[in-house]
Amino acid sequence: MLTSIIYNVANGLMLGAFYVLMALGLSLILNLSNVINFAHGNFLALGAYLALELSKVMGFWGALLIAPLLTALIGVLVELLMRFVYRRDPVYSLLLTFGLAFVMQGAMLWWWGPSPQAMEMPDILNAPISAELFFVNWYRIFTVVVVIATVIGVFAFLRHTRVGLRIRAGTLDLDTVSALGVNVKLLRTFNFTVGCLLAGLSGVLLTGKNGISPNMGDDYLMPSFIAIIVGGAGSLTGTLFGGLLIGITAAVTGAIYAPASEVVIFVMMILVLLTRPRGLMGEEGML
Amino acid sequence: MSSVIAATASVQRSAQRRWLPVAVIWLALVTVPVWFPLLGGYNALAGSVLVFGLAAMGLNLLLGFTGVLSFGHAAYFGLGAYGAGLMLKYVAASTPLAMLAGTLFGGLAGTLFGLVIVRRRGVYFAMCTIAFGQIFYYIAYKWNDFTGGFDGLRGFHREPIGIGALTLDITDEQPFLFLSEGFRFYYFTLAMFTIAVVLMGLLVRSPFGRTLRAIRENERRARFLGIPVERHIWLSFSVSCFFTALAGTLYALLNNFADPLALHYTQSGYFVIMAVLGGMRSFWGPLLGAAVFWVLKDFLSSALPEEWMAFLGVIFVLAVLFFPRGMLGMLKRRSAE
Numbered sequence: 001m002l003t004s005i006i007y008n009v010a011n012g013l014m015l016g017a018f019y020v021l022m023a024l025g026l027s028l029i030l031n032l033s034n035v036i037n038f039a040h041g042n043f044l045a046l047g048a049y050l051a052l053e054l055s056k057v058m059g060f061w062g063a064l065l066i067a068p069l070l071t072a073l074i075g076v077l078v079e080l081l082m083r084f085v086y087r088r089d090p091v092y093s094l095l096l097t098f099g100l101a102f103v104m105q106g107a108m109l110w111w112w113g114p115s116p117q118a119m120e121m122p123d124i125l126n127a128p129i130s131a132e133l134f135f136v137n138w139y140r141i142f143t144v145v146v147v148i149a150t151v152i153g154v155f156a157f158l159r160h161t162r163v164g165l166r167i168r169a170g171t172l173d174l175d176t177v178s179a180l181g182v183n184v185k186l187l188r189t190f191n192f193t194v195g196c197l198l199a200g201l202s203g204v205l206l207t208g209k210n211g212i213s214p215n216m217g218d219d220y221l222m223p224s225f226i227a228i229i230v231g232g233a234g235s236l237t238g239t240l241f242g243g244l245l246i247g248i249t250a251a252v253t254g255a256i257y258a259p260a261s262e263v264v265i266f267v268m269m270i271l272v273l274l275t276r277p278r279g280l281m282g283e284e285g286m287l
Numbered sequence: 288m289s290s291v292i293a294a295t296a297s298v299q300r301s302a303q304r305r306w307l308p309v310a311v312i313w314l315a316l317v318t319v320p321v322w323f324p325l326l327g328g329y330n331a332l333a334g335s336v337l338v339f340g341l342a343a344m345g346l347n348l349l350l351g352f353t354g355v356l357s358f359g360h361a362a363y364f365g366l367g368a369y370g371a372g373l374m375l376k377y378v379a380a381s382t383p384l385a386m387l388a389g390t391l392f393g394g395l396a397g398t399l400f401g402l403v404i405v406r407r408r409g410v411y412f413a414m415c416t417i418a419f420g421q422i423f424y425y426i427a428y429k430w431n432d433f434t435g436g437f438d439g440l441r442g443f444h445r446e447p448i449g450i451g452a453l454t455l456d457i458t459d460e461q462p463f464l465f466l467s468e469g470f471r472f473y474y475f476t477l478a479m480f481t482i483a484v485v486l487m488g489l490l491v492r493s494p495f496g497r498t499l500r501a502i503r504e505n506e507r508r509a510r511f512l513g514i515p516v517e518r519h520i521w522l523s524f525s526v527s528c529f530f531t532a533l534a535g536t537l538y539a540l541l542n543n544f545a546d547p548l549a550l551h552y553t554q555s556g557y558f559v560i561m562a563v564l565g566g567m568r569s570f571w572g573p574l575l576g577a578a579v580f581w582v583l584k585d586f587l588s589s590a591l592p593e594e595w596m597a598f599l600g601v602i603f604v605l606a607v608l609f610f611p612r613g614m615l616g617m618l619k620r621r622s623a624e
Contacts, residue, residue, distance in 0.1 A: 036413060036414055091356045091563065095556070095603055096603070096607045096608070099602070103601055103604065109596065222421050260429075
């Protein structure tokens with residue numbers, strides 16, 4: 001009984017960790033640029049594929065470092081395209097990222113093929129942490145630790161650096177930030193890049209859990225949306241808790257009644273929106 | 288005097304200019320079973336265009352005429368399809384009942400969800416519509432015994448409709464004289480489409496429709512004028528869901544099949560691109576967009592089974608970057624100049 005509870009909570013933490021990493025990137029882009037990045041799941045897949053290629057040359061650890069950075073570099077290119085639509089109705093930015101998601105998925109399908117590929121993990125990560133807890137291997141612990149460190153890093157960056165301050169200010173009122181002489185274009189590009197970096201990182205980490213395929217990110221996109229809605233628009237802390245909450249809820253529900261594991265997070269979203277329309281930690285005045 | 292004559296002539300000319308395109312559209316639609324096969328098309332493809340056109344026009348009531356972006360209309364489209372299919376399969380083998388059930392199912396779901404969603408604006412509204420829409424995708428996907436799961440709902444087919452002593456056999460696929468096969472259901476679809484479009488046209492011209500446009504142009508001013516903006520957006524959302532659900536029922540009848548992908552947000556994206564491609568500020572734009580988009584997708588996915596996704600994506604990107612007003616929007620602008 002106890003092991004079963006530990007197993008499910010550990011699963012939920014894992015799942016929640018990926019949702020958090022994805023949702024944080026989406027949330028950063030959404031808050032500052034007012035854009036829903038449909039291609040975020042494809043950036044995740046891109047990170048995974050890049051890691052697969054890089055690991056052949058520099059091993060897992062090198063790929064873990066370099067692949068997210070390369071993903072972010074592609075993110076810069078995409079952001080340059082996004083610049084055309086920031087001033088227009090949101091329908092255009094949505095369609096643009098929607099189309100880019102198709103392009104990226106099609107390109108990956110063409111380059112790497114549709115069949116899932118597996119990546120070699122270092123032996124240390126494959127080993128279980130103990131004989132009783134055989135289902136928890138070091139890879140899971142490592143993933144959770146990396147995610148926690150990344151999240152702390154992102155929050156510290158936003159709180160304690162000048163650029164972070166500008167991003168937070170831009171979330172509330174970008175026009176004023178621009179009027180104060182900040183290069184908003186550059187700020188947006190940087191912010192978008194950080195979002196893609198996080199997606200790429202989750203892609204690399206996910207290679208230990210799933211096979212690598214062009215649509216591997218699709219399963220994580222919708223829960224990330226829900227994490228943002230549940231956590232509340234405009235609040236990164238909300239996104240963080242939202243991601244963890246739905247991860248654990250989905251895993252625990254999945255253990256009790258597997259077919260309901262997706263539907264339950266939607267039910268949770270509806271309950272939250274009914275009782276608290278702006279989400280758990282949504283900023284007052286944010287729509 | 289001469290200026291009066293000139294003015295009358297210009298009014299007449301502008302009235303002509305307004306009626307001519309509409310007449311051309313209807314003439315083209317009515318004669319599809321004759322000319323479309325000559326171009327290598329088939330009636331089921333034309334029927335799909337009508338179905339998706341109706342769905343996109345329904346969405347456009349919200350998107351183009353109210354200025355609110357829903358990226359989750361596939362849910363109500365798919366609910367219409369599943370509602371009709373489940374009715375035919377499990378309850379009663381009657382086409383009108385199936386259409387009624389599907390339309391009510393999708394429309395009422397949209398009305399209910401709209402209550403929660405309309406409190407948001409802009410991208411957050413869009414995000415909520417996506418998230419709410421995906422609920423039904425997962426239900427249809429996971430509830431294997433009832434909905435057929437990933438393979439979709441099969442085992443039902445459209446039934447002949449009896450009106451008194453008359454029987455309208457929309458299931459017959461035989462060609463007749465110069466009309467190619469499948470024309471019966473095509474005309475049935477066209478009839479339903481016509482009824483829906485007339486209703487939409489009346490709605491757009493009504494005071495309610497004008498209020499919606501006022502909200503689109505300046506929400507704050509509309510609010511100051513005492514217009515209950517939230518309620519109007521909710522009503523607009525609800526009405527557009529009913530139309531989209533009706534299109535969904537026709538989709539199920541056309542294919543004798545309902546699939547979970549019809550509920551997926553990718554399909555919602557297709558509806559939005561149809562509206563934008565054709566011109567979301569014009570009444571007929573989404574139909575034109577649906578025709579171009581669906582025929583193109585049909586062609587691409589059969590000609591390039593591997594790469595069509597990337598090509599479709601490139602078309603999306605190009606349309607957004609270079610043709611934001613859509614085809615009819617650009618035509619209008621050119622004739623205005």
